[in-house]
Amino acid sequence: MHEQAQPISVLPARAVRGELAIPGDKSISHRSIMLGALAQGTSRITNFLRGEDNFSTMKAFRAMGVPIEDDGQTIIVHGVGLHGLKEPGDVLDCGNSGTTIRLMTGLLSGQSFFSVLTGDQYLRKRPMKRVVEPLARMGARIAGRGGGTLAPLAITGGNLTGIDYQSPIASAQVKSALMLAGLYASGETRVTEPSLSRDHSERMFTFFGADLDRSSHGVTVRGGRELQGQEICVPGDISSAAFFLVAALIVPGSELLIRNVGVNPTRTGVIDILQAMGGDITLQDQREVSGEPVADLLVRSSRLKGVEIGGDVVPRAIDEFPAICVAAAVAEGTTTIKDAKELRVKETDRIAAMAANLRIVGAGQIDETEDGMIIQGVESLSGGSVTSYGDHRIAMSLSVAALVCRHQVEIDDVACVATSFPGFYELLDRVSVR
Ligand SMILES: O=C(O)C1=C[C@@H](OP(=O)(O)O)[C@@H](O)[C@H](O)C1
Numbered sequence: 257m258h259e260q261a262q263p264i265s266v267l268p269a270r271a272v273r274g275e276l277a278i279p280g281d282k283s284i285s286h287r288s289i290m291l292g293a294l295a296q297g298t299s300r301i302t303n304f305l306r307g308e309d310n311f312s313t314m315k316a317f318r319a320m321g322v323p324i325e326d327d328g329q330t331i332i333v334h335g336v337g338l339h340g341l342k343e344p345g346d347v348l349d350c351g352n353s354g355t356t357i358r359l360m361t362g363l364l365s366g367q368s369f370f371s372v373l374t375g376d377q378y379l380r381k382r383p384m385k386r387v388v389e390p391l392a393r394m395g396a397r398i399a400g401r402g403g404g405t406l407a408p409l410a411i412t413g414g415n416l417t418g419i420d421y422q423s424p425i426a427s428a429q430v431k432s433a434l435m436l437a438g439l440y441a442s443g444e445t446r447v448t449e450p451s452l453s454r455d456h457s458e459r460m461f462t463f464f465g466a467d468l469d470r471s472s473h474g475v476t477v478r479g480g481r482e483l484q485g486q487e488i489c490v491p492g493d494i495s496s497a498a499f500f501l502v503a504a505l506i507v508p509g510s511e512l513l514i515r516n517v518g519v520n521p522t523r524t525g526v527i528d529i530l531q532a533m534g535g536d537i538t539l540q541d542q543r544e545v546s547g548e549p550v551a552d553l554l555v556r557s558s559r560l561k562g563v564e565i566g567g568d569v570v571p572r573a574i575d576e577f578p579a580i581c582v583a584a585a586v587a588e589g590t591t592t593i594k595d596a597k598e599l600r601v602k603e604t605d606r607i608a609a610m611a612a613n614l615r616i617v618g619a620g621q622i623d624e625t626e627d628g629m630i631i632q633g634v635e636s637l638s639g640g641s642v643t644s645y646g647d648h649r650i651a652m653s654l655s656v657a658a659l660v661c662r663h664q665v666e667i668d669d670v671a672c673v674a675t676s677f678p679g680f681y682e683l684l685d686r687v688s689v690r
């Protein structure tokens with residue numbers, strides 16, 4: 257939570273043009289600090305995301321005795337080895353970051369010391385049972401508000417036993433929490449999910465030399481093997497690129513080249529959805545960097561049409577739905593989003609937040625459902641005063657919607673944007689032709 261609200265007005269644009277590189281991937285940045293800290297030797301990380309969420313992760317490891325240097329360019333993590341973390345002297349504050357608190361709950365379950373994790377007013381409302389329950393089955397003792405379902409969480413770790421866990425939800429945070437605990441458990445820790453969520457942990461565990469096997473919807477970790485420090489170049493975050501993809505598609509006369517974007521297939525749902533809507537997006541110069549696929553994305557404005565979105569693509573696009581809703585609001589015809597109930601337990605209820613805000617800026621008929629929404633597209637939007645609900649992705653999505661409004665859009669507080677995309681407004685300004 258930020259002490260002071262930061263309101264902003266975003267003006268319509270005549271086009272979105274030029275070239276840009278977006279900052280590093282948030283998920284991969286978190287994991288690079290975590291595995292770097294647990295490894296033996298030094299890890300050097302470039303293009304690390306300098307977002308508040310990632311600084312929460314970094315601070316937590318410093319508080320557990322991990323030396324981390326930061327010269328503003330490269331992050332150098334001096335790994336302490338699997339068993340080198342020290343008991344933190346205070347509560348670890350995960351700020352607004354669900355990834356930090358859930359992954360750390362797994363990792364700390366494996367430590368032979370006591371720790372407490374908390375976060376801001378939004379994080380303290382988000383469900384933690386999804387990690388607490390399977391970790392307790394592995395032998396961790398975790399107490400928390402709401403009968404152990406809400407932060408703050410107090411963890412007494414150690415003496416874990418591997419389990420075979422069939423997760424009821426496709427969640428990379430649940431999977432990764434158990435994988436991190438699995439590094440410390442006796443025997444095998446296996447996680448299977450209903451459909452494959454982002455696999456950055458699997459890739460980075462392998463990159464650092466962990467003992468791991470993968471199957472189509474599952475991963476098995478065997479504990480005890482030391483990890484080795486690595487050099488990591490973090491690809492640009494496709495979840496951040498998504499705002500610029502939608503902006504260039506919906507503002508007529510636009511053409512934008514977005515360089516160095518992570519295109520891991522477990523993350524490219526947004527490209528598949530926007531292409532199915534008729535969006536002109538081309539992947540150029542596909543390559544692999546630090547075990548992750550990367551490409552440049554060329555996007556040109558397109559006449560979008562409504563589509564049905566559900567099933568396996570949902571976890572592959574989960575953070576991009578606020579931006580996808582904006583595309584749907586100005587597409588021809590109806591867009592139906594289903595199987596996306598998880599959106600209700602993000603930084604805010606993103607289904608309710610987008611429905612309310614799109615109505616304010618003059619969208620067509622919008623019907624909320626329990627696990628999604630139905631959006632009737634209109635030719636153009638009008639504008640108005642909206643609220644971010646303290647959620648970075650809501651703030652950025654409404655900023656993109658503003659580009660195709662007839663009048664400006666006032667957003668009550670965009671301080672939250674710094675959690676995942678510092679510099680967003682400078683970039684948006686740079687490529688917007690007014
Ligand atoms: O593991 C990760 O880095 C993330 C997983 C997703 O959450 P869930 O695991 O809750 O789906 C996603 O929404 C979040 O932004 C980042």
Ligand SMILES: C=C(OP(=O)(O)O)C(=O)O
Pocket residue numbers: 309352353354355356575602603649676
């Ligand atoms: C849901 C998100 O992140 P987290 O769960 O890490 O707070 C997000 O970035 O959209």
